[in-house]
Amino acid sequence: MTLTGMKKHVSILEQAGLVTTEKVGRVRTCKLGRRRLEEEAAWIERHRQLWSARFDALDELVEHLKREEKADAHRKSK
Template sequence: MVQHVRAPLDASFAALSDSTRRGVLEQLGRADASITELAEKFHMTLTGMKKHVGVLEQAGLVVTKKVGRVRTCKLGLGGLEEEAAWIERYRQLWDARFDALDKVVEELKRKEKVDGQKKKQ
């Protein structure tokens, strides 16, 4: 089987598929936070949050730094440019398809109106 989607996109979209991880990204967009702070904010165990942060870190969406016993998390430097570009290509494709569908619907409406006028005569 041929793989068309590259591994980094797979990792990013897999990481973004979980609402907790999306919430962590939103939180880190406001301020850096320790794993302990994130676990408390999301009402989960430290182990559970470590797993979520690990997935985000593997996808390059989060970076962590350990100072003493505290591991601080912040948004990764890569951003989501490649993912946004991938989504944009498909948005443009669907926009073109919807535009074509609109033309078909308008043509059908026009024909229906003409046929309706012919029947009245």
Template sequence: MVQYSRTRLDASFAALSDATRRGVLEQLGRADASITELAEKFHMTLTGMKKHVGVLEQAGLVTTEKVGRVRTCKLGLRELEEEAAWIERYRQLWDARFNELDKVVEELKRKEQADGRKKT
């Protein structure tokens, strides 16, 4: 069984659980941006955006660099391979469960059709 770093997964999924933070990642995927630019884009205060960026930075999804008074954000170097593997494991589990459910439903339909033919 694949071993996952619980702390890393917790930090990543906590960071990704917020729509604003996901939006920040999408924005940074297009171009680096200052915290001020991000705050304006998402219609929030600098303090609020700093908190969001801090969560993303703690998870390793964003890096920041301060030059003078401007803090520039860019996507972190870390990829989400571990998180994707965790999600894939559960996707496969649910696929298998739904496939089994489909078999049960199909069997019930066959029985229902067979019972319907016997009555006529």
């Protein structure tokens, strides 16, 4: 990666609050914006739990409907 490319990447991460940077002389030091990342990860995890539970229930229902459809097809073919 070029230095210009790297600068672009870092500035996007910085705008998103995912990293913080500090420039001393010619050296720019980056730190992870830990709090923001943790908050977002925690939210994503809660959202995943909701959708997992919801989709597990949908999965069960879909299995049931699939069996019914097969049973129907079987009856009709007789």
